[in-house]
Amino acid sequence: MNFTFPLLGVIAFGVVTLLASEGITRSVNKSEEYKLRKDILKYKDPMVRPVENYSEAVNVSFYMDVLNLTDLDNKRQMLATNVWILQRWQNPFLEWKKEEYGGIDQILVSPTEIWVPDIVLYNNGDKQVRKAGHTELFKNWVAVDSTGGCSWGSMANLESSCSVEVSSFPFDEQECSLTFASASYGSNMLEIHSIRPLGSSLAFVYSLFICKRVSGYAFLYAFIDGEWEFKHIYVHISRKISQRHEDARLEYPLITYTLEIKRRPLYYIMLMIIPCVLCTLLVLASFAIPPENGERIGFCSTVMLSISVYLLIMADMLPEKSDTLPVLGVYYTITMFEIALALIGTIIVLRIYHSASEPPNCFKTLHKKHKAKKLKKIRVGRKWTMAKLLRGNAVTNNSNPVGGDAEPNITQVPVDTELQQTEVKGDGNGIELTEDDNQKIWRSIAVTCDRIFFWLFSIIFIGSTAYLIANRGNFAVLFDKNI
Numbered sequence: 001m002n003f004t005f006p007l008l009g010v011i012a013f014g015v016v017t018l019l020a021s022e023g024i025t026r027s028v029n030k031s032e033e034y035k036l037r038k039d040i041l042k043y044k045d046p047m048v049r050p051v052e053n054y055s056e057a058v059n060v061s062f063y064m065d066v067l068n069l070t071d072l073d074n075k076r077q078m079l080a081t082n083v084w085i086l087q088r089w090q091n092p093f094l095e096w097k098k099e100e101y102g103g104i105d106q107i108l109v110s111p112t113e114i115w116v117p118d119i120v121l122y123n124n125g126d127k128q129v130r131k132a133g134h135t136e137l138f139k140n141w142v143a144v145d146s147t148g149g150c151s152w153g154s155m156a157n158l159e160s161s162c163s164v165e166v167s168s169f170p171f172d173e174q175e176c177s178l179t180f181a182s183a184s185y186g187s188n189m190l191e192i193h194s195i196r197p198l199g200s201s202l203a204f205v206y207s208l209f210i211c212k213r214v215s216g217y218a219f220l221y222a223f224i225d226g227e228w229e230f231k232h233i234y235v236h237i238s239r240k241i242s243q244r245h246e247d248a249r250l251e252y253p254l255i256t257y258t259l260e261i262k263r264r265p266l267y268y269i270m271l272m273i274i275p276c277v278l279c280t281l282l283v284l285a286s287f288a289i290p291p292e293n294g295e296r297i298g299f300c301s302t303v304m305l306s307i308s309v310y311l312l313i314m315a316d317m318l319p320e321k322s323d324t325l326p327v328l329g330v331y332y333t334i335t336m337f338e339i340a341l342a343l344i345g346t347i348i349v350l351r352i353y354h355s356a357s358e359p360p361n362c363f364k365t366l367h368k369k370h371k372a373k374k375l376k377k378i379r380v381g382r383k384w385t386m387a388k389l390l391r392g393n394a395v396t397n398n399s400n401p402v403g404g405d406a407e408p409n410i411t412q413v414p415v416d417t418e419l420q421q422t423e424v425k426g427d428g429n430g431i432e433l434t435e436d437d438n439q440k441i442w443r444s445i446a447v448t449c450d451r452i453f454f455w456l457f458s459i460i461f462i463g464s465t466a467y468l469i470a471n472r473g474n475f476a477v478l479f480d481k482n483i
Contacts, residue, residue: 050091063195108141125161170268345453353446
């Protein structure tokens with residue numbers, strides 16, 4: 001029992017010592033970070049640029065990574081993207097010796113406590129501020145290291161204006177730009193540089209209007225997002241010159257990311273192009289219906305209504321632009337014209353087929369000549385048949401012995417008389433036409449017109465389809481030349 005109390009005392013002393021040492025360590029670490037933040041942020045004004053000389057400009061390195069393409073509104077011509085933005089700059093007022101603060105090399109500070117670039121989306125297309133490119137609205141911390149280097153990364157949902165080229169829809173490729181610039185500082189106070197990603201290729205970009213010689217890079221971006229496929233992203237830096245007054249000439253640095261995207265047309269081919277082609281082929285197949293049947297009129301009218309519905313659907317998807325026309329819309333219009341031609345041709349054929357008036361003289365003459373040719377063919381065929389029969393009779397008569405019991409051949413005279421009666425002389429003008437012949441003339445004309453409309457419809461359909469497919473990328477240029 002005498003050794004129990006000293007042993008318990010030793011154990012209690014060890015536990016208290018261990019807890020005290022851990023608490024002291026935590027207190028030291030906490031006080032060092034607290035002291036560091038107090039020291040570097042005590043006299044810092046977020047409005048003061050991090051330069052020792054006022055004439056110097058702050059160099060900001062900018063990088064944007066496209067995470068996904070949220071939407072490209074063809075009607076409003078707006079591009080919505082989800083991006084990651086990284087900005088880096090040097091602040092000499094935020095340097096410290098990490099040995100004096102327990103080896104702390106980096107801390108996180110709020111963007112409201114220090115100076116941060118006011119780089120925003122220049123071609124913002126959203127009416128709300130939450131998508132205007134102000135990255136400080138996302139409350140991301142700024143990482144500051146002991147050398148004064150500041151790194152500010154944040155995610156942003158951007159909505160920018162994008163001029164949609166609809167001439168090749170749905171086989172189109174779009175180029176949408178996201179331009180970033182400082183909202184307040186000119187190039188004499190802030191310069192923007194691009195962080196070149198790994199695997200990019202150096203490029204040089206020249207502008208003839210408001211931008212000077214600039215440099216940039218382009219890199220591949222293998223990214224597929226639903227309807228769109230990313231091909232390339234081009235980055236270039238330029239300067240915008242603002243001439244507000246005669247003596248006030250300001251330059252603003254711009255960094256532009258140009259997204260080259262390609263539409264994946266399989267959805268539109270399956271739901272908008274193939275049904276239209278099938279409807280047109282059905283109209284083409286309807287010419288197999290006899291011309292006297294009026295069912296073709298109702299069928300063509302139904303197909304035209306269906307094509308007009310597709311045209312309205314497409315018009316609701318694309319912007320109202322008069323400088324270019326979508327190739328698919330032109331194809332729908334030509335298809336409706338072809339169906340209207342087939343409908344008009346069917347009406348004309350039915351009107352001719354059921355006509356009860358006397359045919360024109362030219363058609364009468366053609367019908368007489370056609371009938372005369374048929375009679376001549378019949379006459380020649382009968383002469384050949386009768387001559388063969390006569391030769392057979394002559395052989396039979398000669399084979400009979402003289403004085404035999406066989407009767408003489410008496411079929412030669414009636415045959416000659418029939419041939420003389422069926423012989424037609426001249427060009428057939430002497431043939432008289434009956435009322436039944438007039439109906440045959442009108443029906444023959446109707447069948448001929450029906451075949452003419454069939455071939456005309458086929459030629460226009462094949463020619464227009466081949467022409468629009470071959471010139472789908474140059475249709476806008478062709479349209480501009482015509483106007």
